[in-house]
Every structure is written in structure tokens, then in C-alpha cells.
Amino acid sequence: MTTDDLVREGTVNPSLDDALELAAALQANLNAVVLGTPGAVVAATTAVLAAGHLLIEDVPGVGKTMLAKAVAVSIGSRLARIQGHPDLLPSDITGVSVYSASSETWEFRPGPVFAHVVLFDELNRTPPRSQAALLEAMEERQVTVDGESWPLPEPHLVLATQNPIDQSGTFPLVESQMDRFLLATRLGYPDEATETRLALSHGAQPSLALLSPVCTPSGLAAAQAAVAEVPVSPSVASYAVAIVRASRADPLIRLGASPRAAIGLLAAARAHAVIRGRDFVLPDDVKAVSVGVLAHRLVTDAAPVGAFEAGIVAVEAILERVPSPRP
Amino acid sequence: MRWRSRRRVPPGDRARSAMASTRCIRHLALPERAFGPVAGSVVLLLVWAGVAHASGSGWVQTVGAAVAGLLLLGLVAPGFAAPGLTLICQSSPTDAIAGSVVELDVIGNRSMRCTARSVGGTPLLLAGKIPAHLVIVPPRRGVVSAVTVRVATAAPLGLLWWSRDRVLELTRPLYVAPQTRDQGAALRQTLTPDEGQGTPRPTLTGDLRGVRPYQHGDGRRRVHWGASAHTGNLMIRESESRQDDPICLIVDLPRDLDAADRIAEDAMGEIVMQLNAGRRIVLETTESTGRVVAPVADRVSAGRRLARSVASSDAR
Amino acid sequence: MIRHANAPLPPEHSVTFRIATAVAVLTGIIACAAVGEISLTSAAVASGAAVAGMAFSYLTRNRPWQWVKILLAVAVLAIFASFVLQMISAAHVGQLSSIEVPLTGLFVWVQIIHSFDVPARRDLLFSLAAAGALITLGAAQAVSVGFLAYVAIWLGACLLALGCSWRSMTGGAGSLPLGSLVVTGLVIVLAGAGFLVLLPAPRAAQAITLPSSLISYLPLRDPAGVTGSGSQSTEPAQAGRASGRTGVGGYLGFASELSTAIRGTLGDEVIMRVRADRPGYFLGMTYDTWDGQNWKRSGPTGRIVELSTGSPFDVGSALSSFAQSTGGGAAQNLFDEELAFGSVNVQTFYVALPIANLLFATADPTEVYFPEHSLVVGADGSMRSTIAMTPGTVYTVISDDSEIAPSLLAKIRTPRPSPHSGASDPDLELPPGRYSRVAALAGEIVRAARATTTYAKVNALETWMSTHLRYSTDIPPLLAGQDAVNQFLFGSRVGYCEQISTALAVMLRTLGVPTREAIGYVPGPFDPLSDLYEIQAKDAHSWVQVWFPGVGWQNFDPTAHVPLAPPDPGAVLLSDVGHAIVSLPWAPTGGALCVAAAGPLVAVELRRRRRRPRGWAGKITAELERRGAAAGLRRQPAETLGEYGSRLGNCARWRAGPTATASLSAATALVERAAYGSHEPDAATRAFVEEVVNGLHPQRGPHRRGSDGGLTTA
Structure with missing residues (x-):
């Protein structure tokens, strides 16, 4: 498939070529704001292009919210923000039906989830009931209130941040909800020089204000569609499946990755290939996204504290073990 | 508005409106400035033949024949080597400005001299399979996906250059901005x-301009409760923007x-x-x-x- | 870009280039020394100086010393002046040929001086061209096949130097493509052979000067006689025993008498090399008296004259004075107007082995270039030197060997008086009472052929001999007292040139035709490289000369077929190659050829079959893995191609150094693209990748396995 074949109807961002441009511009935007953590930037860009949801997990104060904000601004769409707290109700997320006196009917007032980009801060401070409300929205891309379904806008991207669960006052995310996130990433602490710069420049807020959108929501949707059509050769696909299956056979892992994980692995690999400027997927792409896609989905024997770290180690061990395809 | x-x-x-002036691509390998080397070789061989016949020595003639073979091969062999020259673009930038210099990372299969033809540029000598930067100067605005490059070789003896054109596909389209x-x-x-000064677009910040009906995603803090009560529908404050x-x-x-x-x-x-x-x-x-x-x-x-x-x- | 005309060129850093150029220059100098253009001492000094000059130029290439340039310019001027002086003195003497040695000296000196100032590529190329001039000067004097070695070395050095020059033209990086240079060399040799086939051979007649030289000076005691060979200064009465092989290169006929009782075969060592306009019978001497077993010379000693004019000797007038003294001179001019088509035949002889003191030439020599003050000329046209003919002696003879048309000879009907008008004619005398049977046979043959003229009689006898006699060098011995002709004609009927020519001479004498026995050489094989005939020992020959009144002595050879037209070097080269091919053993050669032809076909088919399931990318990956494993870097199972490629690229175990891996990442990216993308790689891409992968050669020597061979598991 050549670039020309990827040109489709439409007025904005018609081709994979535009997706390439978008990826580069988005990365540049995020790098301008999120300093010192290139891995997280790649993960965020991958999630945006693969139309997946992103979970950012780290201790407070390293710029999780900043990254999410930067993504939202860069995509040029409305940003709806939900601050997670123990009192958050499901209707605070999805919206409510209110009685209209003039029409004498119940009217649905959409909640903040009806935005292109939803930033869910401190997801694990939200009670499970509210987390479940988000679950349907993320997977079904629709909201059901009072028996009526309301479709969410396309593209729809949930960026959730959470503190590691050793912090007090948190509700661990249920396993099925973890599976809804395409990628999980962590930011880590910036190095000394970057931290000094951040401290001097009052954080990243000023640079956030300078950001300009790199595309429109419809442009992003076209780019996502183009990315989803990037061809994957059978050997690479079976490599991804082999990695997922290896996670189920691993004695250290209590619950391996689901078939959805394999789908997500390939979707993320496609996006990663586009970020690397290719219109085909290499085993290297699968390798590069495996930790991000799989680590948070695995349930290991390790204590809930540090489960994510245990997942990372397990996935890396799997990558060392599974033979990569020979051309 | x-x-x-x-x-x-x-x-x-x-x-x-002339069509794009596409310079034709020469696939045929031809010698460059052949007169000097060819005439020099002919004169040299004539001198040799003269010496051979004047001295009557067969060995002079034999040496002359070897020299003639050397010169013939030196002059003709590049013509056989030139069609085999290939040039691959390893990486190319995405953006350029018309009339300014762009560097392409190219790599050739053997030693050659290459000069961009379809766009401006300076000659580049490639030594073997060592990557180098080919300088091109796109003359005008547009999307350049391939560059016609004149590749030349004088291999193996360096006596005469033969050249032909190659189409160098860029790794990604080069957007040449005006x-x-x-x-x-x-x-x-x-x-x-x-005329448009009086019709600013509603924005979220700035001086209050008016109210409008609720749209999904609007924050609760922005609800104009008074207007909502007045109209019976949720109304949202709108502000005025300047720049x-x-x-x-x-x-x-x-x-x-x-x-x-x-x-x-x-x-x-x-x-x-x-x-x-x-x-x-x-x-x-x-x-x-x-x-x-x-x-x-x-x-x-x-x-x-x-x-x-x-x-x-x-x-x- | 503006470059000043006298701006220095960039210095040339390639040592290989300099060494190749130096080898070419040294080959030129040594070749000149080998053919005697310069002395061995000068050659040794010149070689040392040239090498030192090259080394000096290399060391000072970045900043050439200006005062050295001035010094060199002065030296060049001095050498030119010396050369001009030498030339003026040579012109004064009239020996234009003597400028050759100073010219070689000039070239060698200029070469040496120039070698001290060759900082840049162009200077080195000039040196290379000057080496070509030197080798040409050497070639002008070369006669032996051994010179081919110099030409080959010089050509190889030139190729290498030009290859280096091309490399430095393109930046000077990378390794030299030796394989393609070898192929280039083969093609050049083929093209050169083609030119040699197409070009006409240079002819000695077009020479400006006629070569003649002596290596040693060894005066003979009896210059009028014939010495056997070399330093034996006495004339042997009989130059060989009646049995056994002959000595080195010596045909034993070159003596005071020729015994037909001697048996044996001659070797194929090269006696002389001859450059001649036309090949012909190179006459050494003649015999006129036959006694039944031996040919001898007769006649008064007055039939020999010693010319003391110095080179060149006017042999023509001496011979014509002989003719006049015997009264045949007037008759000899009878057909002069009809002989006008005759032409000059210039022959230069290069003596390779010690031989008799005879100067060979085709019939009727007119002028001899021989660097001696005297020369002995016999009435029969034979010439003798007063010094020994040692190897290295060169002399040139100009003959007026007009070929008499058979139609003209056939016109001569009337018997004319023999050259010796007198009662006893040695050219007709026979031992009495022996040859009645021979006379009857000859008369019968002539009558059967209805031959009336001398020419017809000779032809009839030759025809009869060709059908009734057999040629062989392996013949029964001649017993003492037995008559050689009777034994041959009526006994064995097997003989070689001596028996055959003697039989013809005797038969003609019985018919009253004056004849004599001539011995000399026929041209040996023609060497297309040097355009010389190589006269070997076995090319010694004897034939019959028949007296035609009004025309003179004419050669008739009943034995051998002598080529009458000058050979074409190309044709000779082709026929030599053809003979070589024909002489190959067919069964093994054919089998080898079939295997050689079928092998690649089978290999191609196997490769095609193997490729079908795996694809190009798989094949090239396997090749990359093979080469990586050879360097001690095995691919880990979990390692992707890109990771493996970068690991290979980062290691420093490749023979070509960093250049080997400079484009490896590009190549692996292209392979990945071919393997996982839907892009079918085009031929150019494939060729590129294959070249990169095939260019990976691990360094020799033991690998330190595991040092960086394992996958890092950080």
C-alpha cells in the first residue's frame, strides 16, 4: 500500500501522511510541556493515534495532569475534566435527566464525559460505583442513563491519572476497567536539571498556555482511521499473539492478558509504527508497546502494592523469551 | 460571524498557463565532455603506432595494444557501470522553503558523482557506500516526492565520466513552502x-457579552442562573474576546x-x-x-x- | 568556484597509489636495463633514487618544499642541455640511432627528478605516463618473449594506480575493489589481444635506423673460413660425427664440408630472431662439389673478397664484380626490366646462441649493417664475419630478393653457358660411373612429363619426388663407401632435406642442369607479440639452387613448404590459440566444460527453489545472520532484525572497518520494509542491500566470544 492508496475522501487530514505529520506535531507539543519523560510522551501519542484510552500512573506532582491537559489542548478539542474524589456520583460523570418545566418532559443534560477528551484526575480516588459508570463510557463509547443510550462524540479519549495505590484513601481499580485502558504509562521523576528548570519557570503552566492545537477533532478521527488501516503482516500479528499467550502461561502471572489485549497490542503497534514514520508494522513496534499495553492488565502474585511494577518486570521477561519472527 | x-x-x-516544466529523464548513459579524453587517447595511440612503425618493433606495438586496451576500457567501461548506479534516500526532511538549501541523506551502491537535476543543487561525490548529504535547492513551492538526480561514474580507471539520470524517491514528501x-x-x-469589529466571537473569558443556551460540557459555574430562571432553560454566560x-x-x-x-x-x-x-x-x-x-x-x-x-x- | 591556475592541487594520501606508481616506474627502468638501454648500475641507482623520491614526495605532500622545486627545475634544465649536446654530437657523426641511449637516459633522469615532486594525484598520473614512455623505450629493443613479464607487471601497476586514482577522485574512502580491477585487467588483456590481431605488424623497412650492435668482440683466426660456432676459431674439416645428436644449436653443415652420413635430430632452441619484411630462405653458404657422400666447396680462393669499408658494407657491388669477372654479369641483367617489380627486403637478425660466423640473408644481399670494420663476401653470396657471432650480436641485411615469376623462368628455353664457362664446371660435375641409373630415371621422368625447359624439368622431378619419396629424420645409416643418392633413390626412399636436395641436385646434373647445394635457415615460427621469426635449431635447412641463364641462381626446395607471404600477426595469434584449443584432451576438457556450464544452472535453479517459500528478505536475513555468526555475533531468538542489525553495526569486527557498517542500518531497514511492509523491493534496492550485506567480512583472527556478543539484558 502506498501513501496514495491511503488518500481517502475528506477535506482535512486525508491521508496517512497527515497522520505522520500529526504524530510528529503532537509529540513536539507534548515534549514542550512534559519535560524529561520521552517515554510517556510516546505512550500518549500512541494512545491518541490508536484511539485508545490512556492511564497515567505515578506519584502526585510529576506532571500527570499537565500531560493530559497538553494532549487535550493539542488535539484542539474541548477538554472536559472530572476530578475524582470519594463523593463523586456516576451522574457527575455521565450527566442527568432534568425535568423541563416548559416542555413538561425529562431532558437529558449530558455530563462531562460527552467531550472529545475527558481528563479524569485521580481516578483511584473515585468509588467503584463511579468507576463503573466510566467503564461503560470507555468501552461502549456510549452512555446509558435511565434506559436511554447516548452516543459519545468521536473521537473520544479518556485520559485518567491515578496515584499508586499505596497512597491512603484510594479505591483500587477493578480488573475489567484496567483492561479498558489501551496503555498505561508512568512519568517518573525528571532529572535534576529539568527539575531545576521547572522550579524556576513556575512549572509547565506557562508553556501549556503557549500550546496551539495541531489538528481538529475530525482531523484526528481521520488520522485514527488511517492508522487503524496500517497493514500488519501475519508474522508480526502472530508475534503479538505469542506475547499475549505467553503472559497466560507464565507461572508468575495469576491472570494473563485477554484477547482484547492482543487487539490493543496490534493497534498500539500500528500507532507506534506511524510515530516512527512507517506505514507498516515491525516486530520492534510490538516490542516497544508491549510493556505499556500489557503491564497494567496482568494480575501478578505480587501484593497489590507495586502491582504495576511487577507487571512491567513480567512483560519484559516475556519479551526476552518469545522468539521474534524471522523474515 | x-x-x-x-x-x-x-x-x-x-x-x-504552462504545464509544469518537467525536464525529461535521461535513462541512457552518455559520456560527459568526452572530446578531451577521446582525442587525447587517439593522439596518444597514434604516437604509439608511429613509434612502433618507426622502430619496427613488435613489442612497442604490443605495449601500444595494451595501452589501447587500457584506454578503451577506461573510456568505455564507465558506460557499462553507469546504468548500475543506484542511489537511495535514507532520510529526507519534511519541510523546506523554496530557493533555500535542503540536505538529503543519500547512500549509493558505489562511488559516483550525483547532482540534482529536477531541482537545483550542487554536485556531490559519493565514495563507495558511505552515506552523504545531497544538497538540493527546490526552486518553487510544491510537494516534492522524488528528485531526478544525474549520477555519473568514471569507474574503474577515472578516465571519462559517464552519466545518466536516476529518480531518487524521497522517504517522505518534501513540502516546499513558498x-x-x-x-x-x-x-x-x-x-x-x-466592518467586523462589532461582531466578536463568544469566548469563555473576558467581559460579559450575553447568554446562550446550555451545551453539553459547559461548566456549572458558567450557568447564568438568573437568565435560566427567566427563560426556563439553562443559560450560559458568554464573554467577549478581543484578539x-x-x-x-x-x-x-x-x-x-x-x-x-x-x-x-x-x-x-x-x-x-x-x-x-x-x-x-x-x-x-x-x-x-x-x-x-x-x-x-x-x-x-x-x-x-x-x-x-x-x-x-x-x-x- | 574560482581556482587559480597555479594553486596547489590537494595532496594525495593513498600509499597504495604511490606504491603502484613506483612499481610502474621501477618496471620501466628495469625493463630498459634488461634490454640493454641503460647499464645495470645506472638502473640500480635510478631505481633507488626513484623510490627515495617517491618516499620524499609522500612525506612532504602536505607542504612541498619550495627550494626543492627550484633545485629540481635546475636539474631538469641541466639534463636537457646534456641531452641536446649528445644529440648534436650524434648528428655530427651521422649516427642517428645513437640518440636512443641518451634519450632513455633523459627519460630516466626526468622520471627520477619528477619523483621528488609528486604531491598530488595529477603528478602521480604524470609519473605513470612517463613510466609508459620508459617501457616503450625498452620495448623498442626487446626481442624475447620474456619482455612480456615487464609489460604484465607494468600493466598491473598501471591498473592499480588508476584504480586508486579513481578512488581518490571520489573522496578516497573505502577499500579498493580489487575483484573488479582484476576483471578489468582481463578485459584489457583481451582488448589488447584484439588490437594486436587487427593491427598490421610493423615492418622493419619503415625503420629510421637499421639496428646493429655487438656485445663482445672476439676476432677469428681465419675469417675466410667458417667457424663451427662461438669461440671455436678454427674451421672444422667435418663438423660432426657420423652418428649421435648434434651439439647445441649447431647445424653441422656450416663447415668446410657437409656430410650426408650424419644422422640425428636438431633441437628447438632459438638460434636467432629475425625481423624481416618477407620471410624467405636465409642463405648461409653453398656447396658445389659432390663426391657421393659429402658436399664440399671448390674453386679458387679468389672467389672470396674481404670488404674493409666498415658498416654499412656494399655487398651488392662486390657480388656484381664477381659476376662480371666470371662473365655472367651481362647475362644476369637480361631480364632487368622485367624484374622491376622486385623489392627490397630488410632483415634484422638478433643472434641468441653462439653460431657459425655466417651472416644469413635472403638472396642477393646488397647492403649489410654490421658494426665491424671488415666483412668477407663469397662469390656465392655468402657472407662471413671476421669475429665470432656471440649472443646479442645484431646485424641488418638489405636484400634485393626479387621473386622471379615462374612464367618468366618457364620462358628460358635455350641452354646458356653455366657461370663457370670452362671445361670443368663444378656445378655439373659428378663422380664418374655412379649415376647411370639415376640419369636413366631422371631422363624417364622428364620425358614422361614432356619437359623441355629447365624450369619444367625441375618441376617434373620435384613432382615425382613428392609422390615417390618420403620425408623422415629417422633413416637408416649410410655405410662407408655407399653412395647417398643411390641408397636414397633406389634403397630406402626415406630421407630428410639433405638427402632430398642432394638427390634433386644430382638428377639435375645428370640432365645437364647446373645446380648447387645451399644451406641456411628457413624462418621459424612467427611470434605475434614481438613480430619476430624465431629461428630454431631445427629450422636449419638445405635446398637446391639451379642456374638459370640470364636470371641467376634460383632456389628450389623439394623438401619443405616455405611460407611465401608474410604472416599476419593476428592470424598467427588466432591460429596459435586454435592449435592450443585443438591440442586439449577432449574428454576431460569437455567434461569440465559441461560441469562448469551446468553448475551455475543447477545453482540458480536450487536458489530459485529455495527462494520461493522464503522470499528475498528471508534469504538476505539468513545471509546477514551467517555473516554475523562468522564474526561471533549470533542472533538471539528474541532479537528483532533491527536490533540485530544495530548490534552488528556497533561492533568493530569487520575487515572494512566502519565503512562496512555505515549503511547497515539503512540496509536492515530496507529488509524490514520488504519483509513486513507491502512494498515489493525493486531491483536497485535489492542490489544495494545485497552489496551491503555481502560487504561484511569479519576480521581474521580469533573472536572474543561473549564480550559483546550476547544480548544485553539490562
Whole structure:
């Protein structure tokens, strides 16, 4: 498939070529704001292009919210923000039906989830009931209130941040909800020089204000569609499946990755290939996204504290073990 | 309602609109400046033949025959080597400006000299399979996906250069943005809005301008409770903005390449000026796939848009 | 870009280039020394100086010393002046040929001086061209096949130097493509052979000067006689025993008498090399008296004259004075107007082995270039030197060997008086009472052929001999007292040139035709490289000369077929190659050829079959893995191609150094693209990748396995 074949109807961002441009511009935007953590930037860009949801997990104060904000601004769409707290109700997320006196009917007032980009801060401070409300929205891309379904806008991207669960006052995310996130990433602490710069420049807020959108929501949707059509050769696909299956056979892992994980692995690999400027997927792409896609989905024997770290180690061990395809 | 500055350029004279001047690609390998080496060789061999016949020595003739073989091969062999020359672009930049230097990372299969032909450029000597930077100078705005390169070799003895053309596919399209031309006060005058001053777009910040019905996603803090009570519907406060209204710039290019370049340069100058002034710009252009209306955030994306744009009449 | 005309060129850093150029220059100098253009001492000094000059130029290439340039310019001027002086003195003497040695000296000196100032590529190329001039000067004097070695070395050095020059033209990086240079050399040799086939051979007649030289000076005691060979200064009465092989290169006929009782075969060692306009019978001497077993010379000693004019000797007038003294001179001019088509035949002889003191030439020599003050000329046209003919002696003879048309000879009907008008004619005398049977046979043959003229009689006898006699060098011995002719004609009927020619001479004498026995050489094989005939020992020959009144002595050879037209070097080269091919053993050669032809076909088919399931990318990956494993870097199972490629690229175990891996990442990216993308790689891409991968050669020597061979598991 050549670039020309990827040109489709439409007025904005018609081709994979535009997706390439978008990826580069988005990365540049995020790098301008999120300093010192290139891995997280790649993960965020991958999630945006693969139309997946992103979970950012780290201790407070390293710029999780900043990254999410930067993504939202860069995509040029409305940003709806939900601050997670123990009192958050499901209707605070999805919206409510209110009685209209003039029409004498119940009217649905959409909640903040009806935005292109939803930033869910401190997801694990939200009670499970509210987390479940988000679950349907993320997977079904629709909201059901009072028996009526309301479709969410396309593209729809949930960026959730959470503190590691050793912090007090948190509700661990249920396993099925973890599976809804395409990628999980962590930011880590910036190095000394970057931290000094951040401290001097009052954080990243000023640079956030300078950001300009790199595309429109419809442009992003076209780019996502183009990315989803990037061809994957059978050997690479079976490599991804082999990695997922290896996670189920691993004695250290209590619950391996689901078939959805394999789908997500390939979707993320496609996006990663586009970020690397290719219109085909290499085993290297699968390798590069495996930790991000799989680590948070695995349930290991390790204590809930540090489960994510245990997942990372397990996935890396799997990558060392599974033979990569020979051309 | 938008604050809009419309600048439509009429299509150029059809008769004058020359097609793109594509220089033909020479696949045939031909010698370059062959007269000197060939004449020199012939003179040398004649001298040799003269000496051989004057001395009557067969060995002089034998040495002469060997020299003749050497010269013949030195002159002709590059003609057989030239068709085998290949050049691959390893990486190429995405953006360039017309008339400025662009470096392509190229790698050849053997030693050669290569010069960009379809665009300007300087000759580059490639030693074996060692990567090097090929300098090209795209003369005009547009999207360059391949460059015709004249590759030449004098292998194996370096006596005569033979050359042919190769099409060097770039790894990604090169968007050649128009040069930025400042049109001075005249255009700035036309862009100074006076009729649109009174119709600012509603924004989230600034002085209160009015209210509007609730849309999903609106924050609760922005609900104008008084107006809601008055109308019976949820009403949201709207504020007035001053400078961040986008300017819509419509670029219609004629088919005549020079005229189109001039207009694109004008547009680029305008965009750069407005971006420097902190304004947002929505650019409307015609691409081969149709009309494109999208904001441009910086001069790079503006350059790409203008590089991609074609004459309005050429759109599908 | 503006470059000043006298701006220095960039210095040339390639040592290989300099060494190749130096080898070419040294080959030129040594070749000149080998053919005697310059002395061995000068050659040794010149070689040392040239090498030192090259080394000096290399060391000072970045900043050439200006005062050295001035010094060299002065030296060049001095050498030119010396050369001009030598030339003026040579012109004064009239020996234009003597400028050759100073010219070689000039070239060698200029070469040496120039070698001290060769900082840049162009200077080295000039040196290379000057080496070509030197080798040409050497070639002008070369006669032996051994010179081919110099030409080959010089050509190889030139090729290498030009290859280096091309490399430095393109930046000077990378390794030299030796394989393609070898192929280039083969093609050049083929093209050169083609030119040699197409070009006409240079002819000695077109020479400006006629070569003649002596290596040693060894005066003979009896210059009028014939010495056997070399330093034996006495004339042997009989130059060989009646049995056994002959001595080195010596045909034993070159003596005071020729015994037909001697048996044996001659070797194929090269006696002389001859450059001649036309090949012919190179006459050494003649015999006129036959006694039944031996040919002898007769006649008064007055039939020999010693010319003491110095070179060149006017042999023509001496011979014509002989003719006048015997009264045949007037008759000899009878057909002069009809002989006008005759032409000059210039022959230069290069003596390779010690031989008799005879100067060979085709019939009727007119002028002899021989660097001695005297020369002995016999009435029969034979010439003798007063010094020994040692190897290295060169002399040139100009003959007026007009070929008499058979039609003209056939016109001569009337018997004319023999050259010796007198009662006893040695050219007709026979031992009495022996040859009645021979006379009857000859008369019968002539009558049967209805031959009336001398020419017809000779032809009839030759025809009869060709059908009734057999040629062989292996013949029964001649017993003492037995008559050689009777034994041959009526006994064995097997003989070689001596028996055959003697039989013809005797038969003609019985018919009253004056004849004599001539001995000399026929041209040996023609060497297309040097355009010389190589006269070997076995090319010694004897034939019959028949007296035609009004024309003179004419050669008739009943034995051998002598080529009458000058050979074409190309044709000779082709026929030599053809003979070589024909002489190959067919069964093994054919089998080898079939295997050689079928092998690649089978290999191609196997490769095609193997490729079908795996694809190009798989094949090239396997090749990359093979080469990586050879360097001690095995691919880990979990390692992707890109990771493996970068690991290979980062290691420093490749023979070509960093250049080997400079484009490896590009190549692996292209392979990945071919393997996982839907892009079918085009031929150019494939060729590129294959070249990169095939260019990976691990360094020799033991690998330190595991040092960086394992996958890092950080």
C-alpha cells in the first residue's frame, strides 16, 4: 500500500501522511510541556493515534495532569475534566435527566464525559460505583442513563491519572476497567536539571498556555482511521499473539492478558509504527508497546502494592523469551 | 460571524498557463565532455603506432595494444557501470522553503558523482557506500516526492565520466513552502478590519457579552442562573474576546506557476505577519483532494498547506 | 568556484597509489636495463633514487618544499642541455640511432627528478605516463618473449594506480575493489589481444635506423673460413660425427664440408630472431662439389673478397664484380626490366646462441649493417664475419630478393653457358660411373612429363619426388663407401632435406642442369607479440639452387613448404590459440566444460527453489545472520532484525572497518520494509542491500566470544 492508496475522501487530514505529520506535531507539543519523560510522551501519542484510552500512573506532582491537559489542548478539542474524589456520583460523570418545566418532559443534560477528551484526575480516588459508570463510557463509547443510550462524540479519549495505590484513601481499580485502558504509562521523576528548570519557570503552566492545537477533532478521527488501516503482516500479528499467550502461561502471572489485549497490542503497534514514520508494522513496534499495553492488565502474585511494577518486570521477561519472527 | 479577510486571486490566463516544466529523464548513459579524453587517447595511440612503425618493433606495438586496451576500457567501461548506479534516500526532511538549501541523506551502491537535476543543487561525490548529504535547492513551492538526480561514474580507471539520470524517491514528501514575502502596508490596509469589529466571537473569558443556551460540557459555574430562571432553560454566560478571533484566509491559486508562486508567497508573508501578531488563522486552500479549511498553528503547517495547494481549477 | 591556475592541487594520501606508481616506474627502468638501454648500475641507482623520491614526495605532500622545486627545475634544465649536446654530437657523426641511449637516459633522469615532486594525484598520473614512455623505450629493443613479464607487471601497476586514482577522485574512502580491477585487467588483456590481431605488424623497412650492435668482440683466426660456432676459431674439416645428436644449436653443415652420413635430430632452441619484411630462405653458404657422400666447396680462393669499408658494407657491388669477372654479369641483367617489380627486403637478425660466423640473408644481399670494420663476401653470396657471432650480436641485411615469376623462368628455353664457362664446371660435375641409373630415371621422368625447359624439368622431378619419396629424420645409416643418392633413390626412399636436395641436385646434373647445394635457415615460427621469426635449431635447412641463364641462381626446395607471404600477426595469434584449443584432451576438457556450464544452472535453479517459500528478505536475513555468526555475533531468538542489525553495526569486527557498517542500518531497514511492509523491493534496492550485506567480512583472527556478543539484558 502506498501513501496514495491511503488518500481517502475528506477535506482535512486525508491521508496517512497527515497522520505522520500529526504524530510528529503532537509529540513536539507534548515534549514542550512534559519535560524529561520521552517515554510517556510516546505512550500518549500512541494512545491518541490508536484511539485508545490512556492511564497515567505515578506519584502526585510529576506532571500527570499537565500531560493530559497538553494532549487535550493539542488535539484542539474541548477538554472536559472530572476530578475524582470519594463523593463523586456516576451522574457527575455521565450527566442527568432534568425535568423541563416548559416542555413538561425529562431532558437529558449530558455530563462531562460527552467531550472529545475527558481528563479524569485521580481516578483511584473515585468509588467503584463511579468507576463503573466510566467503564461503560470507555468501552461502549456510549452512555446509558435511565434506559436511554447516548452516543459519545468521536473521537473520544479518556485520559485518567491515578496515584499508586499505596497512597491512603484510594479505591483500587477493578480488573475489567484496567483492561479498558489501551496503555498505561508512568512519568517518573525528571532529572535534576529539568527539575531545576521547572522550579524556576513556575512549572509547565506557562508553556501549556503557549500550546496551539495541531489538528481538529475530525482531523484526528481521520488520522485514527488511517492508522487503524496500517497493514500488519501475519508474522508480526502472530508475534503479538505469542506475547499475549505467553503472559497466560507464565507461572508468575495469576491472570494473563485477554484477547482484547492482543487487539490493543496490534493497534498500539500500528500507532507506534506511524510515530516512527512507517506505514507498516515491525516486530520492534510490538516490542516497544508491549510493556505499556500489557503491564497494567496482568494480575501478578505480587501484593497489590507495586502491582504495576511487577507487571512491567513480567512483560519484559516475556519479551526476552518469545522468539521474534524471522523474515 | 467571523472576522474575515477574503482575498481571491482570479485564475490566470489559460493560454499562458504552462504545464509544469518537467525536464525529461535521461535513462541512457552518455559520456560527459568526452572530446578531451577521446582525442587525447587517439593522439596518444597514434604516437604509439608511429613509434612502433618507426622502430619496427613488435613489442612497442604490443605495449601500444595494451595501452589501447587500457584506454578503451577506461573510456568505455564507465558506460557499462553507469546504468548500475543506484542511489537511495535514507532520510529526507519534511519541510523546506523554496530557493533555500535542503540536505538529503543519500547512500549509493558505489562511488559516483550525483547532482540534482529536477531541482537545483550542487554536485556531490559519493565514495563507495558511505552515506552523504545531497544538497538540493527546490526552486518553487510544491510537494516534492522524488528528485531526478544525474549520477555519473568514471569507474574503474577515472578516465571519462559517464552519466545518466536516476529518480531518487524521497522517504517522505518534501513540502516546499513558498518564500515569505512581506507585502508591506498595502495588504495590511486591506486586512485591517472595520466592518467586523462589532461582531466578536463568544469566548469563555473576558467581559460579559450575553447568554446562550446550555451545551453539553459547559461548566456549572458558567450557568447564568438568573437568565435560566427567566427563560426556563439553562443559560450560559458568554464573554467577549478581543484578539483571538481567527482570520480566515482564502487562497485561490491560478494555473500559471509563476503567478501561483507569487500569490503563495504573498499569502505566506501574510500568515507569518499575522502569526507574529499573535492572531489565529484559518486557511482555506484547494488541494488535489478538494477544498481544505483548517486552522494553521505555525508557519511550518502553513507552509505545508501552501505547498500542497494546487490551482482551484485543478481540484478533483 | 574560482581556482587559480597555479594553486596547489590537494595532496594525495593513498600509499597504495604511490606504491603502484613506483612499481610502474621501477618496471620501466628495469625493463630498459634488461634490454640493454641503460647499464645495470645506472638502473640500480635510478631505481633507488626513484623510490627515495617517491618516499620524499609522500612525506612532504602536505607542504612541498619550495627550494626543492627550484633545485629540481635546475636539474631538469641541466639534463636537457646534456641531452641536446649528445644529440648534436650524434648528428655530427651521422649516427642517428645513437640518440636512443641518451634519450632513455633523459627519460630516466626526468622520471627520477619528477619523483621528488609528486604531491598530488595529477603528478602521480604524470609519473605513470612517463613510466609508459620508459617501457616503450625498452620495448623498442626487446626481442624475447620474456619482455612480456615487464609489460604484465607494468600493466598491473598501471591498473592499480588508476584504480586508486579513481578512488581518490571520489573522496578516497573505502577499500579498493580489487575483484573488479582484476576483471578489468582481463578485459584489457583481451582488448589488447584484439588490437594486436587487427593491427598490421610493423615492418622493419619503415625503420629510421637499421639496428646493429655487438656485445663482445672476439676476432677469428681465419675469417675466410667458417667457424663451427662461438669461440671455436678454427674451421672444422667435418663438423660432426657420423652418428649421435648434434651439439647445441649447431647445424653441422656450416663447415668446410657437409656430410650426408650424419644422422640425428636438431633441437628447438632459438638460434636467432629475425625481423624481416618477407620471410624467405636465409642463405648461409653453398656447396658445389659432390663426391657421393659429402658436399664440399671448390674453386679458387679468389672467389672470396674481404670488404674493409666498415658498416654499412656494399655487398651488392662486390657480388656484381664477381659476376662480371666470371662473365655472367651481362647475362644476369637480361631480364632487368622485367624484374622491376622486385623489392627490397630488410632483415634484422638478433643472434641468441653462439653460431657459425655466417651472416644469413635472403638472396642477393646488397647492403649489410654490421658494426665491424671488415666483412668477407663469397662469390656465392655468402657472407662471413671476421669475429665470432656471440649472443646479442645484431646485424641488418638489405636484400634485393626479387621473386622471379615462374612464367618468366618457364620462358628460358635455350641452354646458356653455366657461370663457370670452362671445361670443368663444378656445378655439373659428378663422380664418374655412379649415376647411370639415376640419369636413366631422371631422363624417364622428364620425358614422361614432356619437359623441355629447365624450369619444367625441375618441376617434373620435384613432382615425382613428392609422390615417390618420403620425408623422415629417422633413416637408416649410410655405410662407408655407399653412395647417398643411390641408397636414397633406389634403397630406402626415406630421407630428410639433405638427402632430398642432394638427390634433386644430382638428377639435375645428370640432365645437364647446373645446380648447387645451399644451406641456411628457413624462418621459424612467427611470434605475434614481438613480430619476430624465431629461428630454431631445427629450422636449419638445405635446398637446391639451379642456374638459370640470364636470371641467376634460383632456389628450389623439394623438401619443405616455405611460407611465401608474410604472416599476419593476428592470424598467427588466432591460429596459435586454435592449435592450443585443438591440442586439449577432449574428454576431460569437455567434461569440465559441461560441469562448469551446468553448475551455475543447477545453482540458480536450487536458489530459485529455495527462494520461493522464503522470499528475498528471508534469504538476505539468513545471509546477514551467517555473516554475523562468522564474526561471533549470533542472533538471539528474541532479537528483532533491527536490533540485530544495530548490534552488528556497533561492533568493530569487520575487515572494512566502519565503512562496512555505515549503511547497515539503512540496509536492515530496507529488509524490514520488504519483509513486513507491502512494498515489493525493486531491483536497485535489492542490489544495494545485497552489496551491503555481502560487504561484511569479519576480521581474521580469533573472536572474543561473549564480550559483546550476547544480548544485553539490562
